[in-house]
Amino acid sequence: MVGDMTVLGALKNIAVETVGKTTDALRIGNGLDARELQPVGWFAHGQAVEKLRASYEAIPPGENVRLAKKTSNLFRGRNQSTTPGLDVSGLGGVIAVDPVAGTADVQGMCTYEDLVDTVLPYGYSPTVVPQLKTITLGGAVTGLGVESACFRNGLPHEALIEMDVLTGTGEVVTCSPTQNVDLFRGFPNSYGSLGYAVRLKIELEKVKDYVELRHVRFHDVHALTETMEQIIETGEYDGEAVDYLDGAVFSLEECYLMLGRQTDEPGPTSDYTRDRIYYRSIQHPEGVLRDRLSIRDYLWRWDVDWFWASRAFGTQNPTIRRMWPRDLLRSSFYWKIIGWDRKYDLADRIEAANNRPARERVVQDIEVTPEHLPEFLEWFFHSCEIEPVWLCPIRIRGTGADGNELVGEGETLGADKEHPWPLYPLTVGQTWVNVGFWSSVPVDLLGKDAPAGAFNKLVEEKVSALGGHKSLYSEAFYDRETFEQLYGGSFPAQLKEVYDPQGRFPGLYEKTVDWA
Structure with a gap:
């Protein structure tokens, strides 16, 4: 019997390995590895803008204007529409790279995956690279995006030098720190309520070939928070520079800071694009655990398993993972699975078949200051069973690389040095910590009569x-009054009067709360 089991086990391994090799040989979509991409050039960009303008003109007057794109990184619904959308099919590339100045002109629908693969051969990276490959530069600017360089580089829109925006009037308006300043400062966090970015000229930063990692273990969130603040102030830990800083909390007794240092020193690197899982490599019982990645693998370390969310699809099961096509270990494919679930209620059907309640999706990124971080984490871990959660400190820059202020006085906006970006009023000089959690809870977690979205509302209140x-x-789930207190007051409406007087785009509240 033992011999038979051994033979069966060996046959299973052979079958799994054979399937794995076969699926790895498939080339599906963009895959995982770097591709050789060239800038599209100004002529092609001009043609794409004309196509965009023509598609705008084809939308009947009075109808809301939307993008005609199949992909999204938004975790909220959207009311369906039969109106044709804007044709942005030609706006997905890098227009030009200036390696001397360290800048790039980029089309609004260019994904960070394509942006990185275009500029990395020049030795450059965007100043902030959001965690998922299919996030677009335009989307990160209008909807914000964060990553482990945010503690020193601020947010993606702080790298903006100039931007062309298709507004609600049908005009393409150029804005910058000195031109159409209200639009330039009001566009971040506007989520398409003012228009769509057509071209963005951005600063790049020089990067080295590798990232040396230190995963620092903590046994309580207070000590983690204190160390995080010290690193942000000094730019180092234990005498070694820190270029990248984020964290993971598995429980109140098991939490980590992940510290990255750029280096050109040659040496072996780890690979988390096949059998091994990055977030599991972080965990260890005590002290500091070192690791090393290529710069590109570091930038996309979270995309392969969508942080840790891929476990919901079975891809962290060792057998399934060995057979899963390597090219489909990426967030964009997991998004397709989410789409199928939304369409056919797959998850709720599975729960019902097992006599379990349906699930309330809890997918949020919140920000609190370090002084409140331990309290929030303690409340969160006592309130639900979601784990782990991600930490990403943010400190907006306020000034550019040349030391000058990033933005000036606008047409209606005063020169507010503390709050240069009014629709998401982070304060210059103040550290904020993004806390990301992406999972679900039982719909009856707060009681059988709990209203829809009950736990999400509780998070908002806390x-x-x-x-x-x-x-x-x-x-x-905010009411309008609370929403306006948090996200720009009356300023979004003032901008709409100038750049979208006919209301062709849904307002910010309608877009983000009412799912318009």
Whole structure:
């Protein structure tokens, strides 16, 4: 019997390995590895803009204007529409790279995956590279995006030098720190309520070939928070520079800071694009665990398993993972599975078949200051079973690389040095910590009569009580008065009067809360 089991086990391994090799040989979509991409050039960009303008003119007057694109990184619904959308099919590339100045002109629908693969051969990276490959530069600017360089480089829109925006009037308006300043400062966090970015000229930063990692273990969130603040102030830990800083909390007794240092020193690197899983490599019982990645693998370390969310699709099961096509270990494919679930209610059907309640999706990124971070984490881990959560400190720059202020006085906006970006009023000089959690809870977690979205509403209330706020890429339940207090007051409406007087785009509240 033992011999038979051994033979069966060996046959199973052979079958799994054979399937794995076969699927790895497939080339599906963009895959995981770097591709050789060239800038599209100004002529092609001009043609794409003309096509965009023509598609705008084809939308009947009075109808809302939307993008005609199949992909999204938003975790909130959208009311369906039969009206044709804007044709942005030609706006997905890098227009030009200036390696001397360290800048790039980029089309609004260019994904960070394509942007990185275009500029990395020049030795450059965007100043902030959001975690998922299919996030677009235009989307990160209008909807915000964060990553482990945010503690020193601020947010993606702080790298903006100039931007062309298709507004609600049908005009393409150029804005910058000195031209159409209200639009330039009001566009970040507007989520398409003012228009869509057509071209963005951005600063790049020089990067080295590798990232040396240190995963620092903590046994309580207070010590983690204190160390995080020290690193942000000094730019180093234990005498070694820190270029990248984020964290993961598995429980109140098991939490980590992940510190990255760029280096050109040659040496072996780890690979988390096949059998091994990055977030599991972080965990260890005590002290500091070192690792090393190529710069590109570091930038996309979270995309392969969508942080840790791929476990919901079975891809962290060793047998399934060995057979799963390597090219489909990426967030864009997991998004397709989410789409199928939304269409056919797959997850709720599975729960019902097992006599379990349906699930309330809890997909949020919130920000609180370090002084309130331990309290929020303690409340969160005592309130639900979601784990782990991601931490990403943010400190907006306020000044550019040349030391000058990033933005000036606008047409109606004063020169507010503390709050240069009014629709998401982070304060210059103040550290905020993004806390990301992406999972679900039973719909009856707060009681059998709990209303829809009950736990998400509870999160909003707790965050507001701590003086924080949250990103608007997912469901939001604020009433209009609370929403305006958090996200720009009357300024979004003032901008709409200038750049979208006919209301062709849904307003910010309608877009992010009412799912318009």
